[in-house]
Amino acid sequence: MGDKKQKFVQEITSMEEDFAKWYTDVVKKAELTDYSSVKGCMIIRPYGYAIWENIQKDLDRRFKETGHENVYMPMFIPESLLEKEKNHVEGFAPEVAWVTHGGDEKLFERLCVRPTSEVLFCEHYKTIIQSYRDLPKLYNQWCSVVRWEKTTRPFLRSVEFLWQEGHTMHETKEDALEETKRMLDIYADFCKEVLAIPVLKGEKTTKEKFAGAEKTYTIEAMMHNGVSLQSGTSHYFGDGFSKAFDIKFSKKDNSLGYPYQTSWGISTRLIGAIIMSHGDDNGLILPPMVAPIQVGIVPIMMKKDIVVDACKDIEKRISNICRVKLDISDNSPGWKFSQYEMQGVPVRLEIGPKDLEKNQCVLVRRDNREKIFVSLDDIESKILEVLKDIQQSLYNKAYKNLEDRTYTVDSWESFSNIVENNVGFIKSMWCGDIDCEDKVKNELGLSSRCIPFEQENISEFCICCGKKAECMVVWGKSY
C-alpha cells in the first residue's frame, strides 16, 4: 500500500481552501486549457482536446446507432431570421456577437454568430420536408457556438464553446416527446457509463426552460462541493417554430400538418463536470473510459538498457488493450509521477531493475493511490481488471457524494437550516408558482434544478406558500 497522504503536486490550491481556485489551478496545470487575448474564449490544449475527442467519439456512435445523421449549418444567422420566433429571440438576442462588416463594407443586414441553431435548421427543414415520408428528420451537428457572457470560467461558461446540437422533426407530438426523452436517456447513460457521473433526470420549471421550448428536460450532476451542474438538456418545441417558419407537410390522410420539433445538446462543459466530480488535491482524476492516456509507463533508471527495453516490450504488449504512453523523456521519475498524478492518468506502471529481477512491476492507481506488485506475466489481465475497477469506483464515489448531499425538507424552517449548513440537492414540494420559485432564489440563493421524473410525495403542501403542492422539485446552487 502506498502512502495515501503523500502529495506530489504542491502548486495546486487545496479544495477545502478555495474550490474555485482549485478548479482553475487544475485546468491550467493539467494543461487542459490556456487563456488567449480573446476575452472569455479559451484555448483547448492537446490533453483537453483529447478528452473532448473521446467524448465525441462515444456520443457520436450513440447518435448514429439511434438513426441520427450529422450535418453542418452556417455559423452566421441574419438578424431577421433570428427574430422569427419571438420567445427564442428574446432569450438569445442580448447575448450574441454581431458581425456588421465584411472586409471594408458595411453589411446590409447584420449577422449574429450562432448561439444555437434552431432557426437555421427550421429554414432548411422548410425546404426539405414536404410529406410524412420525409419524417422524421434526425439531424445533429458538432460545432462551436458563441454567447456573450461577462463572467467566464474555462469549460463551465465561456464566450465560445464546443458542443453538439441535435435538431429533429417528427410527424406526431408523441414521436417528438419520445425523441426528447430518448436523447436525455442517452446523455444520462453516457454520463454514467463513460464519465462515471450519476445524474438527476427531470424537467425544468417554466422559469428555467429554454427560450422558445414547451418543455426542457435536463440532467443535473452534483459536483464534489455540492454545487449542481446542468450537464445536458433536451427540448420539446411542439409545433411553435414550425408555425413561425410555416413548415408544413402532407399527412397520410392528405391533410396538411405542422411537424413537431426537438433539440438537444451537450458541450465541453462536461469536461468541467469530470474535473469537479472526480478530481482531488493532487489534480485531475480521469475515468479510464475518457482518459487520453489510460496507462503511463515510467522507467526507473533509464540509463539501463534492460529497463528501457522491458518498458518498450510492455508498451507493445498492452497497446492493443489500452491507451498507453511510455515516457522516456529525460525528466526524473519523480517529475513524471507528479505529472501523471496532476493529469489524472488512471494507472501508472513503474519499472526498475529490481522489479525486473523479480519479473514484476509496480502498478499505482490514481484514484486511491494504491500500489500493487504485478507479475509481468499477468500484466494484460491485471490492467484490464484495474481499469474496470477504477471506472466503477469513481462512479460509486460520485454516487455516494450525490446521495450524501441530497436532502429532503418539508418546512421553510428545515429548508433554511439545511441551506445554512449544506450545499447539495434539496427536495421539497412546490405549488408550481413562479413567485415561490423567486422567493427561494431571493431568500435562500437557490434555483430550481428540476422537477425530477422520479417523484416522491413528501407532503401535501408547497414549501414556500403552504398552498396545495403540485410536484416535488429539487433546489440547488448551480454553476
Place this chain on the structure above:
Amino acid sequence: MGDKKQKFVQEITSMEEDFAKWYTDVVKKAELTDYSSVKGCMIIRPYGYAIWENIQKDLDRRFKETGHENVYMPMFIPESLLEKEKNHVEGFAPEVAWVTHGGDEKLFERLCVRPTSEVLFCEHYKTIIQSYRDLPKLYNQWCSVVRWEKTTRPFLRSVEFLWQEGHTMHETKEDALEETKRMLDIYADFCKEVLAIPVLKGEKTTKEKFAGAEKTYTIEAMMHNGVSLQSGTSHYFGDGFSKAFDIKFSKKDNSLGYPYQTSWGISTRLIGAIIMSHGDDNGLILPPMVAPIQVGIVPIMMKKDIVVDACKDIEKRISNICRVKLDISDNSPGWKFSQYEMQGVPVRLEIGPKDLEKNQCVLVRRDNREKIFVSLDDIESKILEVLKDIQQSLYNKAYKNLEDRTYTVDSWESFSNIVENNVGFIKSMWCGDIDCEDKVKNELGLSSRCIPFEQENISEFCICCGKKAECMVVWGKSY
C-alpha cells in the same frame, strides 16, 4: 454488359453543355449541400457531411501517426493581433468578417472571425515554448473559417468553409522544411490512395504564395474539364512570425533562438475535387474509400417476403466488409437505381425472385455501369474485388485525363495555340520574373499553378521574355 448509354438521371445538365451548371446540378441533386439565407454560406447535408467525415477520419489518423496533436483555438482574432505580421494582415484584412458588438455593447476593439489561425497559434506558442525541449510543437485543428468572398460556389469557394489547419514550430530551419514537405506528401498520398485523384506537387511562385510565408508548396489536381484545382497547401514561414511575436527559446548551447514555423491545410474543397474528377452526366461517382454508402441493395418485387428476407440476409453478411445500405423504402426500383446513380454509390446489388431461383444477384458498377451476375455464395469476395477495382479504375482514368491534358510549350506561339484550343496543365520554362507571370495572366488568362518539384529542361529560355530561364513552371486555368 449493361447499356452504357442509358441515362437514368434526366435533370442534370450535361458536362459538355455547361460544366459549371453540371457541377451545381450534381451538388444539389446528389443532396450534398443546400443554400441558406446566409449569403455565400452553404448547408452541408448528411450525404455531403458523411463524405467529409470519411476524409477527416483518414487524414486525422495520418496526422496522429506522424506525431500531431489536435487543439482548439478561439474563432475570434482581435484586430491588433491580426496586425502583428505585416504581410499576413495585408493578405487577409480585406476579406474578413468583423464582429463589432457583443449583445447591446459596442466592443472596445473589433474582432475578426478567423480566416486562418497563424496569429492565434503564435500567441499561444509564445507562452508554451521556452526551451529546445519544448520543440517541435506539432498541432492541428479541425474547424471552420470565414473569408468574405463575393463570388461563391459550393465547396469550391464559400464565405465559410470547413478545414483543418496544422501549425508547427521547430528548432531548425531544416526540421521545418522537412515538415512542410512531409505534410504535402501526406496530402498527395491521401488524394491518390483515398480520393483516387492524382496531383501535381510543386512550389508556388512568389506572386501566388500564402500571405506571410517564405515558401508555399501546393498539390494541384486536374478536373475533368482541364481546369486546375489547388487542393492543399503547406507553408514554410521561416522565423518571420516568431520574430514578429517575439517567440524565443533557449537552444542546446544555451543561446536564444527563434523557432521555425510551418502551417498546412485542406478543406471541404476536396469534395469539389472528387465531384469534378470522377463525376459524369448521371451525377456523382464516388471512390469507394470515401463513399458513405459503398454498396446499395435494391430489392426487386418487394412484396415478396422471400426477396426482402434474402436482401436482409445479404446486408447482414456484407455489413462487416463494407458500408452497405438496404433500401426498403416504398419508392420504385427505377427511382432507387436513379438515386444511387446520382449519388455515386460505387456498387448496386439488384435482387429479385428470378435471381434468387438461380442463387444469384445482379451487381452494377457505377463507374463503368457494367452489370455482372454474381453467385450469392461468392458475394463477399466479389464485392471486395469490385470495390478495389473501382478505386483503381477511377484513379487510372483521372491519371489519364491529367496526362492527356498536360502540354509542353517552348515558344510563345505554341503557347498561344495550345491555350486557344485546350485547357490543362501547360509546362514551360520561365525566368522567374513577375512581369512575365503577369503577361501570361493578361494575354492568355492563365495563372502559374506551381513550379513542379520534378523539373524538366525544356529549353534554356523564358517562354515570355526570352531571357535565361530559371525553372520550369506549370500554367493553367484555376477555380
